[in-house]
Amino acid sequence: MNHPAPNDPAPNDPAPNDPAVHAPSPEPAGVSAEGPSSPDRVWTARIVLTGIAWGAAIDIFMVMWTWIQNDKGSADRCATALVMPLGILWTFTLVASLLCFRRGAPRFGIVFAILFALISITGNGDVADASMNGLEPPRTPLDTLSEPLRCVVVLGGGITIAYDEVPELGIAGQRIMYTAQLWHAGHTQAVICTGGSSLGRIQPAEAGRMMLESIGVPSDKIYESPGDNTSQEMKNLEAFFASPPAGFPRDGKVGLVTSASHMKRAMRLAAERDLKFVPLPCGYETGADYEFSPKELIPSPGAMDSFGRALKERLARLVNR
Known part of the structure; x- marks a missing residue:
C-alpha cells in the first residue's frame, strides 16, 4: 500500500500556486473598505445626537435658572450669551468632556475638561474683577x-x-x-x-x-x-x-x-x-457688587479681555517693562 510522502499535498488540498490559496477571505457583511460600516455610522449619529441633546438641556437649564434667580431680561441675555461663539465653545467642551468619560475615553475627557475649565476661568467676570482689583489703585480725591x-x-x-x-x-x-x-x-x-x-x-x-x-x-x-x-x-x-x-x-x-x-x-x-x-x-474695570446671576458663569469676551490685560501688566512687571 502506497502512502503519500510527508511533504506532499493531500489529494484534496489545493496546490501551493493555486489562486484559491492566496485569495483574501470574504469581508463580513456590513464592512466596507471604503468607509465605516452602517453600525458605526449609527453609533456616530447617536453620539452626536446625544451631545446635542445634552448641550440643549444644559443651555435650557442655565436660561431657566437665570429667569428664576433674576428676571426675564437677564434670562434673555443669558440665552444670547449661550448662542455666541464663546458660549457655544463653552457648552461644547463641557458636553464633549462628559461624553468622552461616558464612552470610555478618559484621556480625551481630561483634555476637554481642561479646556472647559480654562475658558470658564479666564472668561469669568468675577475672576477678571479679582485680577484687576490687585492692579488698580484707589482714586485720587x-x-x-x-x-x-x-x-x-x-x-x-x-x-x-x-x-x-x-x-x-x-x-x-x-x-x-x-x-x-x-x-x-x-x-x-x-x-x-x-x-x-x-x-x-x-x-x-x-x-x-x-x-x-x-x-x-x-x-x-x-x-x-x-x-x-x-x-x-x-x-x-x-x-x-x-x-x-x-x-x-x-x-x-x-x-x-x-x-x-x-x-x-x-x-x-x-x-x-x-x-x-x-x-x-x-x-476702573473692577465693577461694583451686584446680585449673583447664573449668567455670570457663562464666559464673556469682555471678561477675557480684562483678564488678558491684567496678565499683561503682571508680565510687564516681571520683565521690568
Whole structure:
C-alpha cells in the first residue's frame, strides 16, 4: 500500500500556486473598505445626537435658572450669551468632556475638561474683577489738590481712528474724558498728550489733541509728546520737562492720567526717570457688587479681555517693562 510522502499535498488540498490559496477571505457583511460600516455610522449619529441633546438641556437649564434667580431680561441675555461663539465653545467642551468619560475615553475627557475649565476661568467676570482689583489703585480725591496742577499728562491709547480717519473714544477713552473734566473744573493749567505709532497717519498724541479740542480744551494749552510704548513715553517726557517749550507753565505739580490698571506700571517707569507725578487713575474695570446671576458663569469676551490685560501688566512687571 502506497502512502503519500510527508511533504506532499493531500489529494484534496489545493496546490501551493493555486489562486484559491492566496485569495483574501470574504469581508463580513456590513464592512466596507471604503468607509465605516452602517453600525458605526449609527453609533456616530447617536453620539452626536446625544451631545446635542445634552448641550440643549444644559443651555435650557442655565436660561431657566437665570429667569428664576433674576428676571426675564437677564434670562434673555443669558440665552444670547449661550448662542455666541464663546458660549457655544463653552457648552461644547463641557458636553464633549462628559461624553468622552461616558464612552470610555478618559484621556480625551481630561483634555476637554481642561479646556472647559480654562475658558470658564479666564472668561469669568468675577475672576477678571479679582485680577484687576490687585492692579488698580484707589482714586485720587480731587479735593486734595490745593492748587491747579502745572499740567496733566494723558497717556496715549484712549483714542481709535475710524475708517475715515476720524478720532473716536476707544476702550480706554475715559482717559480723554477725565482729562477734559480736569481742565473744565480748573484743576490744570495745561495738557500733554502722549503717544506715537509708525502704523497710522494720525499719531495718538495728535488724535488726543483733536479730541480734547473738540470738547472745549484750548488748542494753545495742549502739548504733544511722542512714544510708541509707556517706556518711550516716559523717556520723551523726561526730555520735555528738561526743556519745556515757551509758554509752558512753570509752577505746580504734574498729574498723570491713565487707566487704573495701567497706573502702577506707569508710575514705576516714571520713577525710573525721576519723574514725579500725581496719579490720576480712571477707567476702573473692577465693577461694583451686584446680585449673583447664573449668567455670570457663562464666559464673556469682555471678561477675557480684562483678564488678558491684567496678565499683561503682571508680565510687564516681571520683565521690568
